Amino acid sequence: MMNSIFKTVFALAMLIAPAFIINVRAEVPPKNKPIRVLLVGGGSSHDFDKWYKQEDVQTLQKDGLAAVEYTSDPTTILSKLPEIDVLLLANNQPIADAATRKAIFDFVEAGKGLVLAHPALWYNWADWPEYNQKLVGGGSKGHDKYGPFDVTVTNKKHPVTKNVPAQFHLDDELYYLIADPSGSPVEVLATAKAANSDKVFPSIVIVKYPKSRIVGIALGHDAASHTIAPYQTILRNAVKWAAGK
Template sequence: MNLKKTLIPILSLMLVLGIATSLLAKEIPALKKPIKVLMVGGGSSHDFDKWYKGVDVATLEKDGLAEVTYTDDPTTILQYLSDTDVLFLANNQPIADQATRIAIFAFAEAGKGIVLTHPALWYNWEDWPEYNKTMVSGGSRGHNAYGNFNVDLTEKHPVTKGLPAHFSLDDELYYFKVDTAGPGIDILANASNEKTEPFPSIFIVKNPKAKIVGIALGHDAASHELEAYQTLIRNAVKWAAK
């Protein structure tokens, strides 16, 4: 048996297989891990289970974008926060525990992502003014009666990518006002109708470390089942997670 003649074909085959494997590795990108989202809901005036726990969780988990933990019990926030990429606040019930409040601010200080939606943009907590001043840079104390209004984009941004420049929906038009003592906001879209002046509806809070998105839309099905809204919250989570 000629060992040399036997080894050459084997080595050639190994070389070909090695090249093929290398090329396949370049062609097939590594699978991205889902973004870990902690969504906090619960409170009054909204069907949190139906629209946030139900529809929004499904929207974010579609195609493996995110892995969402939903809680309507604020006392559980601490146990999940350390393993979270994006904190998605959709609650207007109290977060009374001081340690949890401190942890949320520490989460922001660590440069993490936060999405603040419709219920969480209200002035909900008189005993926690730092939340609206620093985390939201403002808030709303009133809104139009539920009805139709327009949303108009004001600048291009990854959060609004794929949204129409102009769309309308039925919702509560929040009278969001900026707190000038806060970090300020970059307005990405305004909401208005023929009787109401424009108010910020989609915006970025100019937090020096955290990536914070504010979304004033989200009262019921007209928002949560709207393609533009679903694109918006997916964009917001993706941007905040980077």
């Protein structure tokens, strides 16, 4: 009798177990999908392929944070925008096509993220003033000669500066990043100052565009920035925050 009951209970357990296992598996949350990033480089005065196409792409794709496509051809931007979460502009070559310019503004108007790296914070295009006024909130028209300076984090609580040292040192071009009083407001997260100067300029900023998350990173001339941990952390944080993650 007991043997018969045991067999019945065992048989029922075997029937229930697969369903239980299926339900448990179904409740395991899926892994976060990589952030889809289009990184646009190209232009003059920088080794775009080495530091943006190779180093920055590797930095962003580490541990599956992002899936990055790099292009040095601005004519490809238009077709790629519908497929991405964050546009990372690191170019100083012209974006001449009117439809592409409009699409970039439509992209941020739709709430998508924008990260502007080093060359893209320059006043590159006199025939496109809206870019600097609205998307950058100003820009740079000059910089110190390449050399050493300190970066100081002024807002340690923002997600973009999470795990970034309060101060770090590097060799780079210290951009004279200046806000445009008539442009989008900017929030300064970190500043840069050379040892032989009293002038302090924004180095990491948030551009207060109404419908989008925009980050400006003035650092990034060569290996002395792209290969150090503070820069890499800022870049990863910026893309993550711009994507709303």
